Amino acid sequence: MRRLDRWLFLVVLLAIVGGLGFLSSRHAWTADWTHGARASLAPESDAVLRALDGPVDVVGYLSPTGPLREQVAAVIERYTRAKPDLTLSFVDPDLDPAASRQLGIGGDGALIVRYRGREQRVESPINERNLSNALERLARGGERVVAFVTGDGERQADGRANADLGIFMGQIEKRGIRAVPLNFSQTQGVPEHTDLVVLASPLAPLPARSVQALVDYVRDGGNLLWLTEPSNDDLGTAPLADVLGIRILPGVLVDGQGSTLNVRDPRIVVLGDYPFHAITRAFRDTTLFPQAAALAQVSAHDWAVVPFLRSGERSWTAFGGIDNDKPSTVAFHPENGELKGPLDFAFALNRLSPSPAKSEQRAVVIGDGDFLSNTYLGNGGNRALGERIVDWLLGDDVLVNLPSRGAPDRAIALSQDGLGAITLGFLVALPLLLLGIGTGIAWRRRRR
Template sequence: MHTAFKRRLTYGTNVLAAIALALALVVMANWIARKYPRRHDFLQTSDLYQLSPKTKSVLQSLDQDIRFYVFSNPQDSELYSRLERLLKAYQVESPRISFEMTDQVRDISRMRQLVREFGVDEPDTVVITYGDRKKLLTEMDLAEFNFRLNDYTGGQIKELRQLKAEQAITSAILELVNPRKIIASFTVKHGEKSIYGYDDNGLTDAKRFLDRDNITPEPIELVGMSEIPVTNCDILVVAGPTRKFLDTEVNLIRRYLNSGGHALIMLDPRIESGLEQLLPEYNLKVGNNVVVDPERQIPGAGPLQLVVGLYRDHPITSKLQTFTLFFLARSISVLDEANNVNVAAPVALTGQRGWGETRSELDTFKHDKGADLDGPVSIACAVENQKTGMRLVVFGDSDFASNRDIGTGANRDLFMNSVNWLVKREMLVSIGPKTVAEMKRLNLGQAQLRLITIMVVLVVPSCAAVAGFFVFLARRR
């Protein structure tokens, strides 16, 4: 009797110890998971929820809490479910991040409370708060959609095409953390592309991208100015002038650069801007040519449509992984690669078989050795003066930043990376939108459905029963 009791006591103690150990392991695993959180999406084939190094760097530098209020719309459940998963990825990178999803239909009282608190006009909105500052993002900031006709109702069906949430959210965080606006001054009165132009030749899309990165584009008229103030002009932008700058204006730009200014200059071929004689002072030569590359052309587009996919190892282009598109470009070359004062480097080039065509006729192109510029030909160069802090980026084309072309390939990233490098924000590697892969529906016929039913209902249970029967026979022996 005593032995049986002792055996039961020992057995019970072992069971309790095992349970306690299991609970301890669960608690420890939970503590480790919370202290060192990691996420991996095994089901997604895309990188929709993988944050960029830019975003991670921004999140790791936060010194105050940031809270997101998401007013979710049941009609766009796909967008908001993806947004929720993305915000969870933000939380993993920083304990400073928190968010609240508010259903506009189910949580009407909470919705009204937040609308009064933040003064929200649009229902499909994300409010981001940082201390006493706030930033609003709309649905159009977060995503791009395709619209198609519903064959049954005649109405429109909205389908999620691209997710832009990461670039919008990270830029909003930057704006909240660093409220000082960066001013990009665009020269006017020389036929330049306009930041207010909505046509194909305008720069309203470029303006929108600048605004998103907390950079304010403003026009600047140089005539009548005594100086370009470095403190009120973080970047001077010359966007494809069609008329010549006055000598006094060129001198203004010279003094601005020599005092440590930053400039983005885009010059189209066959047009004399007056800056061609200025840029050699900064170790650059503007070619009097049109760049062609027979090996890198869009079928049917002609030789004037230049596809560039060769980039040098420079902060502007180090992360670019796809082509950029230029239309009617000229060469921008480094004069002296050994120059240690104005250090210049090409950033985008043609292939080896490209060249700079010097003939004035643009109907036919033929590489003339000795007369034309041999490839690879540089389309863009960057210059830096370590002593004065001057930075300069020059492109041999302005169309790549226009409304027509900025959304093509890596054009937007090239433009924004150039701007961010000019204002010394190298850590802000451009975040592009992520294409949402189409969900594939598996359509099965009746025979396939019957086969699956038989397998699940009959075959699998029968196999288990047969295995159990053989185990029973083995135990009987």
């Protein structure tokens, strides 16, 4: 009887093992137990894949000798888990020299991604970041041209000075956006096929010719990003503000809310909550805006105007000079005409496009350009917010809500109790433990 029970147990065990083997050949299940799910796709890569609603073909022009094919396959395996209709194939460039020459493939090979008749080359090295950038360019539908007005002290798109936008533009150029200079002293107007014009904080008054060119561009249906400053209300840009139906309020926006985050200068507006708009939907990162100007909508227009950046209850527009050594001593003086917050300092505008070639026209006016500068770009979610603004202006709504990029452990979130436990452990418990161990060792040696 016992022998029969043993045979039955063996048969059942073999049946279970065989069933598991059969199921594993048809169904795959994986679990990522690494910290921050580092063995899986990052959230932004997963979001890009969801934006591609058709099959994606990845072709690796790589030699069968060497480790590159295995490395590429390991990277692509993460993508196929999230998107089963993403396929990978390899071509030996030595067996297809004509295609290799046409694609400009050198001795190190290349990785080409194809989607709906378009293709993008993955930059070297071949990793998740560069592959996701290529997929995002495909989701965008082609390269977009962003023209930056130059010639009057504006922030430079390729500049490396503290006030310039070189780092920000260097990041978004990898996502299929090309920045070009636009000097109205050298051209009659905005060139055709320009997707967006950026006027970034000019220092000198704009010539009437330049202002009129911008006004004509907006009236003809062009998209505009205007980064203004507290001192920019007297630079001859009133006609541009009129065509947009907005006004730059005098004074510098100050806000005491930043003191809760150890920001001692009230001229730096710190935001963690945002009015609802497509740009700020599900956006929860903290952003910093140094010396912003408040804005107001002053006249009825055919624009739909929505504020998406707003100061807190403890804010106001400060007139006159502020002591740089003691900025926190600035006080509210309503008798001087200073306005109490909350105050809007960024507007998103849209309307039916006057151009028959476009369905909608969009514009964004922000009372601060420093938040995208090389100095402040790395603070909180400044870069992520800037990317959302540019994506929305370009009409790439599907890309606006992509999660911000960055390492999952770039910030440590500790409660006050957790911080107290760590402090007690390292400053009290650990020294006492070491002292006790040392005392015990010394006592045992003396007994010998």
